[in-house]
Amino acid sequence: MPSFTVRGWGLLSGGAALIASGLVIGEHDLVGFGVLVAALPLLSALALWGSPGRVVHSRALQPPRTSAGTDARVLLRVANASTALPVGGLRVQDRLPVHLGEAPGFNVGFLGARAVRDLTYRVRPQVRGSYPVGPLVVSVTDPLNCLQRRRSLGGPATLLATPPVVALAPVPVPGGTAEDGDSSARTPAGGTDNDPVPRGYRHGDDMRRVHWRSTARHGELMVRREEHRLSDRSAVLADLRTRAHAGAGPDSSQEAAVSAAASVALHLIGRGHEMRVRTDSDDVPAASGPDVLDALAVAPASGTVSLAGAAELVGDSHVSGQGLLVAVLGALTAGDLDALARLPGGRHSCVALLCRRAAWPDSDSVRRTSASLGEAGWLVAEIGSVSDLPHAWNSAVLARAGAGDR
Numbered sequence: 001m002p003s004f005t006v007r008g009w010g011l012l013s014g015g016a017a018l019i020a021s022g023l024v025i026g027e028h029d030l031v032g033f034g035v036l037v038a039a040l041p042l043l044s045a046l047a048l049w050g051s052p053g054r055v056v057h058s059r060a061l062q063p064p065r066t067s068a069g070t071d072a073r074v075l076l077r078v079a080n081a082s083t084a085l086p087v088g089g090l091r092v093q094d095r096l097p098v099h100l101g102e103a104p105g106f107n108v109g110f111l112g113a114r115a116v117r118d119l120t121y122r123v124r125p126q127v128r129g130s131y132p133v134g135p136l137v138v139s140v141t142d143p144l145n146c147l148q149r150r151r152s153l154g155g156p157a158t159l160l161a162t163p164p165v166v167a168l169a170p171v172p173v174p175g176g177t178a179e180d181g182d183s184s185a186r187t188p189a190g191g192t193d194n195d196p197v198p199r200g201y202r203h204g205d206d207m208r209r210v211h212w213r214s215t216a217r218h219g220e221l222m223v224r225r226e227e228h229r230l231s232d233r234s235a236v237l238a239d240l241r242t243r244a245h246a247g248a249g250p251d252s253s254q255e256a257a258v259s260a261a262a263s264v265a266l267h268l269i270g271r272g273h274e275m276r277v278r279t280d281s282d283d284v285p286a287a288s289g290p291d292v293l294d295a296l297a298v299a300p301a302s303g304t305v306s307l308a309g310a311a312e313l314v315g316d317s318h319v320s321g322q323g324l325l326v327a328v329l330g331a332l333t334a335g336d337l338d339a340l341a342r343l344p345g346g347r348h349s350c351v352a353l354l355c356r357r358a359a360w361p362d363s364d365s366v367r368r369t370s371a372s373l374g375e376a377g378w379l380v381a382e383i384g385s386v387s388d389l390p391h392a393w394n395s396a397v398l399a400r401a402g403a404g405d406r
Contacts, residue, residue, distance in 0.1 A: 244330030
């Protein structure tokens, strides 16, 4: 049903006052004028008949998934579906969650028959997550602005904000093995055992990879196939316990931990590793980089008290070849530290990334934890935010590599 605007209520009350005054003093003309004034808002309702139902819309997000802290565009198309009747006094507004900012409103005004109006605005999610964009609220007023009708159109679209990630340098990590029955044989990328090693030259191939004997035999340039190690398997553990982290919003230690875990997972997947990614409470799909990002975008904080169970599960992961076991950690208790200290075991390299802004009991706790994990065989680095990760990753791995060389 339409609702009266301030002007509509003013005309109604003014008309009622004129009618009452005319009856009191016996002025029939004043009574008639009061009836006319009071009837104006009611007559205006006829102009709104069916107007909201003639408005249709579509919405698109560009892109539908974006990294937290970056902009996404919302494209709205509003149209009048009627072939004859116009829509006047049209205003539209998208409903948005508070994390995406204030809901934008647009005064479309007059929209003729079959007319279309394109609107756009930007949103910037500051924190990872899944955000509903919409539904669209349509407001139509009569020409005298006495009555207003509101209606919600359609359902919301979903904007997925993934954790921000940083690129890591391909630093060689010592200590990887091909134990547990895995072969370290190398196989042509994208081929099978029956494929010949050389393949035809493609634009952009390095001339140093040209296989001259095959080139002479086939009469065209042939290059050696790229190879990769089939036995490289890695695991990443992200500590998302509420009690282990401090702060809120994009600067919290938990968001830094999620971004660091995502960055490491994408780095290892990019190097051809088979991955297992796990939070302290659940496994994360890790078949590809987008799978990891999408899952970590909505990974919730957990109420788990101890990290021992998650450490045992990720320790049982099949890490082999040049694979790593990487743990991104918040504040640790003595029990958590004992569980993590049992993981290296000499079979593979373990890397611990400690969040400095986590809920550590005192300023020396990070240093003591780092020393304890280092004595247990971990490569340890500290990060304050995800922007610290490339330097911390390189320095920890290179320091261990240098020690191994000596």
